Every structure is written in structure tokens, then in C-alpha cells.
Amino acid sequence: MTAAASARQILTQLHEVMASRMHAQGKLDKVVEIVGESLDSEVCSIYLLREGMLELFATRGLNASAVHVTRMAIGEGLTGVIADQIETLNLAEAKAHPDFQYRPETGEEKYHSFAGVPIVYRERAVGVLCVQHVEPRRYEEVEIEALQTTAMVLSELIAHAELVDEEEALGLNSARSGPQTIEGLPLVKGLASGIAVFHQPRVTITQVVADDTEAERQRVYRAFDKMREGIDSMTSQAEFGVGGEHEEVLETYKMFAYDEGWSRRINEAIDSGLTAEAAIERVQQRTRMRMREIDDPLLADRMHDLEDLSNRLLRIVSGQLGTAATQGLRRDTILIAKNLGPAELLEYDRRRLKGVILEEGSLTAHVVIVARAMGIPVLGRARGLRGLVREGDEVLVDADLGNAIIRPAQTTLDAFDTRFAKSRERQAIYAELRDVEPFTRCGTRIQVMINAGLRDDLSSLNLVGADGIGLFRTEFQFLVSATLPSREKQFRLYRDVLDAAGEKPVIFRTVDIGGDKAVPYLRSGEAENDDNPAMGWRALRLALEREGLLKVQARALLEAAAGKALYVMFPMVSEPWEFDAAKSVFEAQLKYIKAQKKVLPESIRYGAMLEVPALAEVLDLLIPKLSFLSVGTNDLTQFLFAADRANPKLAERYDWLSPAILRFLKRITLATEGAPVDLGICGEMGGRRLEALALLGLGFRRFSITPVSVGPIKELVRKVDLEVLTNQMNGWLSQPPPDIRAALQHWAEGSGIEVD
Numbered sequence: 001m002t003a004a005a006s007a008r009q010i011l012t013q014l015h016e017v018m019a020s021r022m023h024a025q026g027k028l029d030k031v032v033e034i035v036g037e038s039l040d041s042e043v044c045s046i047y048l049l050r051e052g053m054l055e056l057f058a059t060r061g062l063n064a065s066a067v068h069v070t071r072m073a074i075g076e077g078l079t080g081v082i083a084d085q086i087e088t089l090n091l092a093e094a095k096a097h098p099d100f101q102y103r104p105e106t107g108e109e110k111y112h113s114f115a116g117v118p119i120v121y122r123e124r125a126v127g128v129l130c131v132q133h134v135e136p137r138r139y140e141e142v143e144i145e146a147l148q149t150t151a152m153v154l155s156e157l158i159a160h161a162e163l164v165d166e167e168e169a170l171g172l173n174s175a176r177s178g179p180q181t182i183e184g185l186p187l188v189k190g191l192a193s194g195i196a197v198f199h200q201p202r203v204t205i206t207q208v209v210a211d212d213t214e215a216e217r218q219r220v221y222r223a224f225d226k227m228r229e230g231i232d233s234m235t236s237q238a239e240f241g242v243g244g245e246h247e248e249v250l251e252t253y254k255m256f257a258y259d260e261g262w263s264r265r266i267n268e269a270i271d272s273g274l275t276a277e278a279a280i281e282r283v284q285q286r287t288r289m290r291m292r293e294i295d296d297p298l299l300a301d302r303m304h305d306l307e308d309l310s311n312r313l314l315r316i317v318s319g320q321l322g323t324a325a326t327q328g329l330r331r332d333t334i335l336i337a338k339n340l341g342p343a344e345l346l347e348y349d350r351r352r353l354k355g356v357i358l359e360e361g362s363l364t365a366h367v368v369i370v371a372r373a374m375g376i377p378v379l380g381r382a383r384g385l386r387g388l389v390r391e392g393d394e395v396l397v398d399a400d401l402g403n404a405i406i407r408p409a410q411t412t413l414d415a416f417d418t419r420f421a422k423s424r425e426r427q428a429i430y431a432e433l434r435d436v437e438p439f440t441r442c443g444t445r446i447q448v449m450i451n452a453g454l455r456d457d458l459s460s461l462n463l464v465g466a467d468g469i470g471l472f473r474t475e476f477q478f479l480v481s482a483t484l485p486s487r488e489k490q491f492r493l494y495r496d497v498l499d500a501a502g503e504k505p506v507i508f509r510t511v512d513i514g515g516d517k518a519v520p521y522l523r524s525g526e527a528e529n530d531d532n533p534a535m536g537w538r539a540l541r542l543a544l545e546r547e548g549l550l551k552v553q554a555r556a557l558l559e560a561a562a563g564k565a566l567y568v569m570f571p572m573v574s575e576p577w578e579f580d581a582a583k584s585v586f587e588a589q590l591k592y593i594k595a596q597k598k599v600l601p602e603s604i605r606y607g608a609m610l611e612v613p614a615l616a617e618v619l620d621l622l623i624p625k626l627s628f629l630s631v632g633t634n635d636l637t638q639f640l641f642a643a644d645r646a647n648p649k650l651a652e653r654y655d656w657l658s659p660a661i662l663r664f665l666k667r668i669t670l671a672t673e674g675a676p677v678d679l680g681i682c683g684e685m686g687g688r689r690l691e692a693l694a695l696l697g698l699g700f701r702r703f704s705i706t707p708v709s710v711g712p713i714k715e716l717v718r719k720v721d722l723e724v725l726t727n728q729m730n731g732w733l734s735q736p737p738p739d740i741r742a743a744l745q746h747w748a749e750g751s752g753i754e755v756d
């Protein structure tokens, strides 16, 4: 029998049970029999949520006396974990799982394998359906899918038979009425306040088993057409003009909307006897499961686009169309969502949408790129959000500090208003510095440039009055794209960047892919086996191996810079020969373009990033080859301290103002002193005022920093007397005080320099 046919058989039996006049308990008893029989499993059990505990409601195979006796807390035992995480477990050996708990009254000691799925009602787990076998084995995908489909049928039963307490299911009991603070990850920095609006009430599926399969198929066809029409018109109306990253983001989104594989899977689910809604949900569940297994944030983001579309399709097919966007925002709003797709965000009225809080989200998610362009602060990874916030609650978002306050007290509101006002005042001061050149008190001109990588960043260049782009992260274009950007696409971006920069220099860093910036379409065998990707097959190492990649980029850059000055910087240079090898790829392309009689760049300067400590030992060999050297403190410090930069536990552990780092950086300034090479810094460290003060004291005169830091750093520079500062720093380097940070802060305050 095919998988679809066997699924159909289970569904038909379940349908008969559901349609019967049996009472709810009788139906549950019947369901465990049907599932147990079809999966040929010794045990099948249903646990439902009652008074906050998962209670055994029905079983085939466990001791009957355990029914309504065995109870597990959420998070306790395997069933508790399934309900808590809303995830499927498929275990060949249940006892080997760290959360396994043995309940003697059930008589389950003889069973080895275990598979369980959550029964979900309105996005919350209200129960668990599981099977157990004596024989240790992992369950097949079709078996897991049969369990998931049955769980959907059960959730329909629960909705109708009121088997679980509605309040409890919705978790309303946990929503308190007083102020609450939620911690999160700042995805787009900024402050915002408004009323909580839920992006979307979940679509409730009222019927799982189809009466007429052909009619369901037609419903899905129509819904697909309608959804695609909607997406097409949205992409053509996107208000950011043409050519931006958003366009690429939306194009990717569109690609998914037309994905044949997706519609085929939905049709297969309909073939197995499901309604259109249930089939869409079924496929979405499978996607979610895959997402959990993928340990690749970028691919997970793409999968999220698919989930966004799936929700959209579900709303169309069920006629439950209302999102908060379609109903219109009436007041200043903080949007609350599990996650959002880029198109969903674009549907909101920008004048009313002040901030976004997501339960999920990541820095590279498409929606975050779009929100950044819209200037909307986003707080992500806010766990437990929906249990704490209610529609209409007042919310303050502090995406600078990384938290949100729900139902704030009046004193908090007042304090927030003061911060808002202060931040506006500061912005005004910084805005006034836009055209002011940053000279120190002693008259040294400091170069303040920006780090960029997205087309949207270009507007910042003139807005903040920077001296140029000191680091253009070319890999960003690769990261927001679903496929390898063509040479033409790369060329257009580089040309537009150079046009926007005018006379100001732009330092293009060649692709720094790998490490935390993995792109799924560029996986090489070696990269896949990297246990330690930050130290693995990344950046220049990968680019040199994939010469095609570097060659294409070199051509795109050289042609984009026709008649202009071109600055090229290589990332993660570990030994001087890598610099030579990369440069020769460019030189070969230059020769080729010359032969074609194309316009050449007016000048080409090559530079390297100093991110790998080993390079500091051979600077005497490298420097004669370079025009410029830029210290990437983000990677350099992770390698100096052997501390993964992406590990939140280590984020606070080692200080940038430690003697080790400061002495190391001083060595570099000394090594380049007097050499005809421009030395700069382009890590995050340079954008913080206290750290920037230290860097000035070590001899750095060129900073490339995040655009919002340009104003604050310019203001700082104007207060500094380099000679005094340098003497002070030299003293601390030779005899470090116990806490250089505290000492520097104290010194700055005494010198009238604000560093916060």
C-alpha cells in the first residue's frame, strides 16, 4: 500500500469515529486502537492537559489502571518535553533520552522505542499522542506523519468537545497584570513605544478530514492563484524603489510562492484524505520539523519565508484573512509575532508601526533587513512573549539594551520619555557635526569612515558625514540572496556604491563567507566538515580555493571602478603568500580587461585585514606589499582569547580594554609607524567611545565604524589631546592597573570627556 493510501485508511477510520455519537472518552479510546493497529505498535497513548498537568486519558497497551492516574508536568518526562517544546520525538531507545522518566503504574518497562507528537490547539500544546514498541527502532517518516495527522484530528475533537480548559490552553492564566520585563536580542537598535498588537490570530482548522478530495484540490488551486497574485502586486509596489536588497529579498520570497515542490506536497497530503487547510498545515509541520534539524541560521531564515507563505495560504483558503495589517493600525503600535516574513512587515502602515518584538528572529533574517531599511526597532528571541503580553497592553521597546517592558509603571514611562528625549537631543547634536571635520584638540585630523554592506547603508554615508566606507562587506549581497549573485548583479551593486560615494573612498572587502556567515549554496566538502567554522574553511581560504568566485568578484569590482579609484581588501590573511595569491587573481583579471580595451580603474590599492594573530609576527614581510592594513578586532579578539565571538556566554568575559589586547594593538601601531601604509581599525570596538579613546591613545588615526557611531566618535575626537592621552596609555601598558577600563573611564571624566 502506498503511504498516501495507508494515511487515507487511518483518516477514514478516524473520520468515522469523529462523526459517531460516541462521547469524547469513547472516541479517545477508539483513536488509540486505530493508531496502534495501523502502526502495528504495542502501545498508543493520549495525554491531555488538565489543571496544568499532562494526564493519561487513553491508552492501548499500558496498564488500564494508569488512565487518569498518571500525570506529568509540562517539561517532565518525554511527554512533558514534547508538550513544552512543541516538538516531535522519535527515539529508538526511550530510556537513553536524558528526560526519560519511568512511571511504574504504567507497566512500560518492557518497551524500548518511543515516538510522540504534540496535540496543538491555537499554537499551544494541549496534549501528546505517542506510540511505543518492544523492539528498539526509529519510526519511519510516514509513521510520524500518521501520528501528526491524528494529532490534528484530536485537536479538532478537543475544540468541539471542550476536553481541555480553554483558558489553560491559551495560557491566559500565566499572563499577569503587573509590569513585566522581557529580555531579547537587539536585531534593529532603537527605542519605541506603543500598544501591543498581535500580528495574527492563528487560523483554526475546524475540519481535518475531507468530504470531497477533488473539491479540496480545487480550493487549494484557487488559493495558490490568489496568493501569487497578492505577492506579485506587493513586489511591484514595494516602496523602496528598484535595485535594493529588498528587491532581492522579495524575489526570493516570490520564488518560494511559485515553488512546484511545495504545491505538490500539499496535493499529496490532500490525496491522503485531508482538507485543504489540514494539508497545508501538515506540510508546514514537516517544514518546521526540518527547520529544527537544520543547524544553519541562513537556511532556517529561508525556510521561514516558506512558513510565512504557508500561513498566508492557510488564511486565504480558510477565509480567515484578517491580520492586524488588514484591519489597520489605529494607534502607535508594537507588533508582536512569533516570526514575520518580509512581505508581512511591508503590509503595515509605517506611520503607526513603531516597533516589533519577535519570539524568534535573527540578525540575518530577511524581515530584519527590511525593518532596518524602514527604521523600525526590532527586538528578537523574546521567549515566552505571548504568555506575558496581551493585545492592547502598553509596551516599551528598548532595542538598544535588548529588552521590552510590558504594562510599564508610570515611573518607568517617565524614565523612558526622558531617554527618548535625551536620545533625540543627542541625535540633534550629532547631526550638527555632520559637516564638521573631526580634528583633535591638538589639531590631528582623524578619519571616521563607516562599515557598510547593504545598499541601504549608502544613504548613511552622507547623512552622518563620514569620510568614506572603510569596510564594505561584499558578502552581505551573497547572504541575502538565495543563489550565488551573478557577476552582473555584483557589478551593479559595486558601481552604485561607488556612484553614491562620489569622491569618497570605498574599501571593498572581498567575500568573507564561512564562519558565522555560511551560505547554503556555497558549501564545499571541507566547509561542511568544519567542526570549528570560525577557524575553518572561510574567507580568503575558501575564495582562493574557489578561484571562480574570486575571479568573478575581481572582474565585477574592476569593471565597476572604471575610471575611478579602487580599494580592495582581503579578509583573514594568515600568511603573506595568501595576500599575493589573491592579488594575482585581480591582476590577471586586470590584464584581461586591458586586452579587451575596457576602461580601467584610475588606480588600484590593495590592503589586508589583520584578524589572525599570526600575521602580526610577519608584518615586516607583509607591509611592503600593502597600501593599507585594517585591524578587524571582532575576529582578532576571538582568536587572541580563543573565545568564540558568537557565544553569548563569552561575550562579557574578556574585555577589549585588557592589557593583552591593548599591548597587541600597540605592537601593530609601532610596526607600521613610518611605513607607507595606512593603518585603520574596522571592528566593532572602534565604534564605542571608551574603546575608541583607548585606540586613539595607541596610535590609531583611522576608524571604520557602524554609521550610528560616527556622530558620537566625531564628538569624542574633538575633545581629545593626543599627546596627553598617549602618555597616559603608555603608562598603563607598561604597568597595567588592575582594571584599565575603570582607570580610563576615571581619567576621561577627569579630562571632561564623556564616554558613555
Ligand code: PEP
Pocket (backbone or CB within 6 Å): 471, 473, 512, 611, 631, 632, 633, 634, 635, 636, 682, 683, 684
Ligand atoms: C572583524 O573581524 O573585526 C571585521 C571587521 O570583520 P567581520 O566582523 O565582518 O568578520
Ligand code: MG
Pocket (backbone or CB within 6 Å): 571, 611, 632, 634, 635
Ligand atoms: Mg572578521
